Amino acid sequence: MIKVTLLEHTPNPERVVAMAARLCYSASGAEELAEKMTDEQVEKLVAKIVQMGHASTMEHVSFTFGIEGVSRVLTHQLVRHRLASYSQQSQRYVAEHDFEYILPPTIADKPEAKARFEALMNDIRKAYDDLSEMGVPKEDARYVLANATETKIVVTMNARSLMHFFNLRCCNRAQWEIRELAYKMLEQAKEVAPLLFKNAGASCVATGHCPEGAMTCGKFSEMIKMRVK
Amino acid sequence: MIKVTLLEHTPNPERVVAMAARLCYSASGAEELAEKMTDEQVEKLVAKIVQMGHASTMEHVSFTFGIEGVSRVLTHQLVRHRLASYSQQSQRYVAEHDFEYILPPTIADKPEAKARFEALMNDIRKAYDDLSEMGVPKEDARYVLANATETKIVVTMNARSLMHFFNLRCCNRAQWEIRELAYKMLEQAKEVAPLLFKNAGASCVATGHCPEGAMTCGKFSEMIKMRVK
Amino acid sequence: MIKVTLLEHTPNPERVVAMAARLCYSASGAEELAEKMTDEQVEKLVAKIVQMGHASTMEHVSFTFGIEGVSRVLTHQLVRHRLASYSQQSQRYVAEHDFEYILPPTIADKPEAKARFEALMNDIRKAYDDLSEMGVPKEDARYVLANATETKIVVTMNARSLMHFFNLRCCNRAQWEIRELAYKMLEQAKEVAPLLFKNAGASCVATGHCPEGAMTCGKFSEMIKMRVK
């Protein structure tokens, strides 16, 4: 089970974004704007920023998530998002004798497949222990560990980077595990910045067009039909 | 006069950095670490992180500054720091009929030079007004504005990026205006994260070596001599 | 007059992009793919990459442009593109006694405005010289120089970053000077990678949607109408 905790975030994220946007078009300074803007003005401006995609102003607020219960399949994909910061539990330094693992639903659903998978995980654990006892250091024993092995990671992204992450990873075409993570992160981000992340999500939902071409899941066409009705 | 205001920053910045560093070497998750670490443990670990230069963990905390009273000489340098986010007052959209300007000390110190400079600024203001009256739009009238023209900008950097900024811009070899800005930003950052920024500053001070080679200001050699004594 | 020269670029840019894209879905290695792919296969794959927006593969090829005859209005905007590399002629180190300047068309078109503008440029040149003679160093004398002052810059961007640059800066809503630059860069890039940059340009042309909302120039609506006919 993926566990996502929003550990910290820039305080007053929507006020900060609105202030930064306002500064570009105003003779006043940032401090003055941050203080003087009413809640209503912030609300209206954030809605406009999101709609217009004035994305650079969203970079001023960042969100730090603690993530557990995910596989290294997921983190190898996650860390490919380069406009973000990561600190990950190291298999070089942390012993993995009692590793947990992530069981994909298509395997969990088939009893035979599940048994095969779990037996293998036990085999791997045994091999890791055996190699350790033979004097192989942790940094090399880990070569036997499976992609399924559970890992923990702290991720910080600013709101612009998060929006892009949601565009790609909330998409039905994204791999199921990172999609589940993306939705949990979105849920947490929305709680502290509901206006900013109101329409955040897969490209079709957030930007009104689907970049998947012939690989589309069809959701976007459905959305368009609904709108036409 | 440069005015720097720390508008917002990641709450508990030192605890966040310590937690992220700890996570890499621990079997526990981020939330648990963030809660369980004592203030003493945080202090000790931050000191170690800074000393060892475990820089990636410093990226999880960011600082948003409102900056006023600086020239476009300064901002053209500032925005060259690419691992940062900017929102700047636009000369395309904001009228500059009453622009302020930054007077360099070497000019301020010479009455004749100062008079020459100020007369020119008045000339420029007059030309800007004249062109506006002739129907030239703001986005083109601004072509006459001087580098000295005052501008306002909001900057967000994470602690790692800030450290690097201080390395380069607190250096005696940096241009005087951006150096003044850097010291003011450092002062503000230190107030909310004193351990993290304790030794921050020019490369010689922060990293114990001077990269300026033959162009060195000599401060580093002085430091070395002091230590040897 | 803006002068743009494509100084260097990754050789065989389209083959490199195609090879990188192919590698993701193939059991073969990069060298083998780079050698074995026929020109036809490269062409077909590049067309597909562009259409699907498989943007990450475009990052493997980069383009280095020498740019002259542009103002510091332009470069202050240009260097805000952070996924790029810059080396710019320094006003701190290079004397500007004989600076050239960029004359905006809206000023050039009005004889009176043009005369006012040119007289001011002469004034500024005179002030720069006077201050230099009074012993003011170059790094401070430059505070009087106008935004219009000509500068030179070398820019390197990879193809993905260039595509994004063209999306924003070939747009009719972009400022005229940087738009002119963008079109000249696009022209040069197209000469060496015609398939890759075939549809590159403003968002409406390249991605099939206009992000400018209420500020749209209307070109996109025109495009849509044309298609419907």
Add this chain to the structure above:
Amino acid sequence: MIKVTLLEHTPNPERVVAMAARLCYSASGAEELAEKMTDEQVEKLVAKIVQMGHASTMEHVSFTFGIEGVSRVLTHQLVRHRLASYSQQSQRYVAEHDFEYILPPTIADKPEAKARFEALMNDIRKAYDDLSEMGVPKEDARYVLANATETKIVVTMNARSLMHFFNLRCCNRAQWEIRELAYKMLEQAKEVAPLLFKNAGASCVATGHCPEGAMTCGKFSEMIKMRVK
């Protein structure tokens, strides 16, 4: 066996870097400088750039490597270098029935450990095949694959980013597999840009100081002693 191929790189890399550096301090444009500089001038300037660490000019040249025969232990570390571009063979789309694997030396050296490791790899291959036959899709069957599984990747870095990569990964404290990769990449880069990469390598060699503190391998102290003699 790691196989590294330098697939493409910016032509005339040292001339480009020298030209970019020269431009900052010259009244001439890039094209003129690129043509007029003699080979001797280029050599002298590159040596100075490297010594002074004028790193930004090194960004104008980039290098694209094809890499094979490495584990996913290695690539999970590699892709953490964010100022770089990657295209990696996908375990989601490419079937891994006949995967190769990387055998760590500490395991290869112990016959018993080696046998244990190889038996496990066969088990994993069998499990992957079994799950596939049970209808589990590739994207989920891959959860059983080991960290040791061979992968292929294309990497592009500019010279500045490469220098930093070598600082960290040629270090004796780096993990053995990625260190081996780093040395092979350095070797290839040196062949086409010998002056630029002349002193490239671990921090101690390249920058003259060791950032590893109490964790130092001792090589730096040895270097210092040699110099004192």
